[in-house]
Amino acid sequence: MNTPKPVPSRPYAWVSTIAIVWGGELFSVLTSSIVQMGLIWHIAAQGGSAGTITLASMAGFLPLALIGPFAGVIVDRHPITATLIGSDLFIAAISLVVAMAALLGHAPVWLIMASLFLRAIGSSLHTPAFNALTPMVAPAEQLGRLSGIAQCVQSLGYIAGYAMAAVLYPIFGLGVMALIDVVGALVASLAVWMTRLTTYVRPVSTTATDSEGLSVAVGRMLSETRDGFRVLRADSGLFALLICGFAFSLVISPVSALFPVMCLDHFNSGTSGAATAEVAFSAGMLVSSLVIGATGGFRRRVVSVELATVTYGVATLIAGSAAPSMFPAFLASAVVMGFSSPLYSAPQIALIQERIAPEYLGRVFGLYGSLMAWALPLGTAVSSLFVDSVGATVWFMGSGVAILALAVTMVLIPSIRAIDDGDRHA
Template identity: 40%
Template structure:
């Protein structure tokens, strides 16, 4: 009976999250098409991408403190309502006038703030609902939902943008956000332990406490910085997939889309396998396996001749497949090892660090990839990621993180 209760609660919330995630991804694709059509500016598209993760990078640790102070259920509902309200305002403006770029940017920024609250709150709520031994499998479900949004959103977004008005697509996302808030509202979520008003310190002291809690576990602390290094190397590669498909292999936009879809399908398969199997008993082995396989696939991709596109597609599927065994397992480990009352700060810090690592990596790759060739950059990135996997093997704190 208890098992059925937690499953009902978890899957009710995640059904709403799945709908909201897909509708948000569809709207994101539609907005990208809108900005492409109306401006034709790569700078504007880059700025829109930057706006998407800037709040998490800058405000992540402070938001984490608030998530730990406040009722996380209300935080999630409030974040969904903010996202819905921002979308509704954009839809109304689109009915009246041609959407100005600055207006789109402001709404994207507000939506991003909402998601910066929602993401750590959801991650912190999960261990309050799910038995510890099921956290890794549930992380696999979460990764599967995310990969489904990657698969569906480009096709749905492109089709709807071609046939519907933008404000109609916005309305669908508003509906998705409202559904997500309703599913959270109807599920009873145990209240986390919070500090009394007298015990509360200023934001920076509490944010620092989240860092110190991370530091208490040498394995998790090492994984925090390994994750930042991993994002620094891999995220630029993720952005360079279309360039590899079209410039190096001489393909078209269709070839680039195939690679993106295959990557997402690989991620879906990996997430489903993780949700059923749960990964290796020693979760550190799952993480090392994931990073190593990613590095090998990247290295092989960089060595391929210009007629090796089909092998590149296979390598892309392998890269996608490995992703849940890193992201999902790392999340489950944090949820297991960190006390629930600190999880908001911990996930806020993690998100902030990863968000800072991504743009730095993009800048570095932008400088060097054009100079040495995109395929060479893939090969060197593969070597770096293999090195990260070996670093995990040689660090006892990571290797023996969980037996």
């Protein structure tokens, strides 16, 4: 079913709406990055082992992986603005509890673990709602450009947040960092509230009612999740592309995790070299996001995805082939890998926004987020079984070959080749 967008009271009113919401989002991503690093460093400062820190990382991803599809049902049932504000305020409440505990001098590891898990629940609602909001406000022809700008906003927030966290934690500690995050969530909520947006809400008759029992409500939620999957599966090109996207993420996640190993063990560049490589990758991402935001990217989304896959594969292969004396070549490869990432992910998000009807966007983005969230632990787990025996350089080269093979596979799938020619929901 096609649902018209709210009619703006003046031309280009959507620009100011997007600017206000994304301005709040930039501030929220910045403060969330600050406290996220603070939480991990606090665990390390409390004597947490590598296993404990790994568990903390798992706590931050499990909600998105496990409840992402069901969170999408909630997004589709309720006004997106209410979901965005509600999830931000929920995260703010968690940060406030952590701040109070830290300022009182009692923030045990179990509390930090619980806060990471609960914050991730809030994010599992916020992320699909945020992605579903844009196509309900902006014209379809602007979605590619806006997807690039969104990635730029997030990249800026992450880069600046991590840098600020390194300064704030030694001076002020976790308590102040958590309070900053409370302010960030409140700013983001205020930004959404200021827009007074009216977005699509499914008819009440299709949602659960208060009179239904728990089993009926759960059954209805499962049924609505399946509806979202059926809508996604019905678009053969988009479905195939997302499966390929999962395979792509599965391969590149261990590569990203092995950056420090390559820098420290193969190139002997020390921790400064490892930090430089991460900055190089982030810089590539930021430049790519800016280019997509400025130009809208390739007119045919599939060209962008294919180019990104080939480029990432070649760069990974070169990085693994570089001799210990060729650290600059590794840094150049890191820039190219970073540049390729938005070229791949931004068109994927734009295609979902263009091709999925508004009443299913939350569920489809929930499924998409859950699928991609599983790629990180699965890819890292597989690599951990073999990387010690084959070495990081061989793993890099093998990953490069695998990515190039994936690029060939995508070319051979007719529905992916024709994805830009298919009908859109509106």
